[in-house]
Amino acid sequence: MNWNDLRFFVAVAKEGTLSGAARCLGKDHTTVSRRIEALEADLGAHLFDRLATGWKLTEAGENLMPAALRIEDDVLVFERQAHGDETAHGVVKIAVPPSAGRLLFAPRLAELLRDQKNLEYEILGSSVVANLARREADVAVRMVRPDQSGLIVRKLVELRYAVYAAKGYTERVPKEKWEFCADGRNTFGDYQQGWVWDTLDKELPVRIKADDTATVQAFVAAGHGLGLLPRYMADEDDRLEVVADDSLAELSKPVWLVVHPDMRRSPGVRMVMDALIKASDSIPAAYKS
Incomplete structure (x- = not known):
């Protein structure tokens, strides 16, 4: 048996699909399928049911999974310790x-x-x-x-944060029409939002949420409202100006x-x-x- 095939077995079992396992392993799905078939042939056991919705472990596969995970953990420990002892290359x-x-x-x-x-x-x-x-x-x-x-x-x-807008935005746009661009990940939470509303003395409508800070910055720089941005990014952008600074580092x-x-x-x-x-x-x- 090729011990390396256990990696493919564990990946397919965890991901539930060939495509998911292929992404996890950095291989193409045909390679993953071929390695699973080779493992099944070596073991003389049917490990997965090939369903339209994905690959599901058979009873034999379920029985082998705990041992495969233990072997995988041991191999990972071996690799980490081996790399830990390498010279600087x-x-x-x-x-x-x-x-x-x-x-x-x-x-x-x-x-x-x-x-x-x-x-x-x-x-x-x-x-x-x-x-x-x-x-x-x-x-x-x-x-x-x-x-x-x-x-x-x-x-x-x-890292410190501040509220920014495109240069001239707060002069061009009446305060009652200001909007806010939010970081849609967990990084923009209730506390941060409350701080912004309290500091601006106004709750702003949020029509844009993005899952990365650079996108929020791009919308703000394009003139679509205000945004809470890290100073190391926004201070270097000459399209932006500070509207409210977190001078006490409450949001750092x-x-x-x-x-x-x-x-x-x-x-x-x-x-x-x-x-x-x-x-x-x-x-x-x-x-x-």
Whole structure:
């Protein structure tokens, strides 16, 4: 039996479809199907019922799943410890929010890459939280403190926010016609909204919600209302002006550095962590609390 086929078995069982497993594994769906068929042939067992709605584990598959998960966990531990003992070369997977990664951390990481010729980066600039235990990333920068146990977590910085509008918007548009562009993720919560309404002394209609800050910024810059934006982004945009500053840093948001304990010993990961910490230290004082 090819032990690598267990990865395909676990992925299909978790995702429930070939396409979902293929995305998870970075393979095409025909490869996934072929590997499952090979595993079934080796074991002499029918592991999945191929249904119109997806692939469902058979009784035999259900019985094998706990053992497959234990083997997968052992393999992941083996990989993390092996990578943790490497010298400073190879690929370091870095999960970082797109805007913060591009504006705050990329310059410092580029310096490290220039100095360390044997290092490579794989940047995962997605809002999806990478699973460090499964080595989806080696080190992560997160805007929300992780609640997963067993991870090493360090606060990098607290980022300040302010309410912005396109230059001239508050003069052109009567206050009773102001609108608000909101970050539709959990980052714009009841407290933040209440602060904005109290500060402006007005509850604004919200007709636009976006799932990333850059899109909110683009709509605000185009003249569609006000938006609550991080200062490190909006202060650098000459199309915008501050309408209300969070001078007491009541809305500041922490940024967290997260790494799995097994990867902390990797020279490459340690260098990346140091670079991220130095990048945070070098953020202008006006942008952090």
